[in-house]
Amino acid sequence: MSEDTVYANLKFQDSDKKEEIQKSDKCEGKGSSAASHSQHKTVMILSLLCLLRFIGMVIIGGIFYATSETEMIKSNQLQSFSEELQRNVSLQLTQNLNNTKKIKNLSAMLQNIATELCRELVNKHPEHKCKPCPKGSQWYKDSCYSEVSGHATWQQSVMFCSSQNASLLKVKNKDVLEFIKSKKLWGYWLALSPRKDHTNYETLSEKMFLSEEFEGSTYDLYTMYCGYIDGVCVYYTKCTDQRRIMCEKPASKVQVESVLNGFPDGSL
Incomplete structure (x- = not known):
């Protein structure tokens, strides 16, 4: 190529x-x-x-x-x-609390007025319906005093008063002391603890009741001495002896309505 x-x-x-x-x-x-x-x-x-x-x-x-x-x-x-x-x-x-306090104060004032008015009514009519004590009893301060017919031993008296939601007669303060003295009671059992030894008489005083707490069933009462009042003196005798009975119980509050309503016939 x-x-x-x-x-x-x-x-x-x-x-x-x-x-x-x-x-x-x-x-x-x-x-x-x-x-x-x-x-x-x-x-x-x-x-x-x-x-x-x-x-x-x-x-x-x-x-x-x-x-x-x-x-x-x-x-x-x-x-x-x-x-x-x-x-x-x-x-x-706050307003409610103030109102509540005012209401309580007014209620207490009204209660006091009703109580004082009731006392005046009871002085005139001992069994007025406003009376805060059982029928037949005596109203003094904040207590009711009821005399019981008949006689009984100290223990029987304690048991009877207890059944009435009351206690044996006792002196709580000087006012009550003067009231008891004014009644001139003779032979009434007192709410004093039984003693083992016989004691001479003592002058009635509120100091005698300051530390008194007792239960009737805890004592051998056949061998002990119990106190009773004679006038202004306190004597001691066998607890199995029989004396008169006066029971004391707190008074109920006076009902305002009972003061205002008066007697059934409308009179005060």
């Missing part, structure tokens, strides 16, 4: 390669352009999504802030209302 032929073939081959390279470059350019366009759309979509997300977050933040502000206002209003309510309740309680 001649050198010209060889050269021509090589030239032709080089020409074909160039043409293929140019075609290849053209294809790659088109492919690169399409890929770039696709990437651009993706970037745009992502950017739009990010923008929408940002806008959504701003809106949510705005709603949250507005809601928080509203709730804060409501909370402050509720707190103010609660404090005002507490002040009103405290003021009302």
Whole structure:
């Protein structure tokens, strides 16, 4: 083969390669352009999504802030209302307490007036219905004194008075001492503890009853001595002897209605 032929073939081959390279470059350019366009759309979509997300977050933040502000206002209003309510309740309680004290004071005053008026009525009419003591008994200060007919031993007397929710006669203070002396009682058992030894008479005094606490069933009364009153003196005798009985019990409260209503016939 001649050198010209060889050269021509090589030239032709080089020409074909160039043409293929140019075609290849053209294809790659088109492919690169399409890929770039696709990437651009993706970037745009992502950017739009990010923008929408940002806008959504701003809106949510705005709603949250507005809601928080509203709730804060409501909370402050509720707190103010609660404090005002507490002040009103405290003021009302104070007023109620003052009113209660006034009512108690007025009630006590009315009770005292009713009691004093009842005493005046009982002085005129011993069995007036306002009397806070059992029928037939005597009312003095805050106690009722009832004489019992007949005689009994000291223990029997204690048991009888106890059955009436009362106790044997005793002197609690100087006022009662003067009242008992004024009655000039003779031969009445007293609420004094039995003694083992016989004792000479003593002058009646409230001091004799200061530490007296006894239970009749705890003594061997057949060998002991019990006290009784004769005038202004206290004597001791065998507890099994029989003496007279006077029971004492606390007086009930005077009922205001009983004072106001008077006797059944309407008179006082």
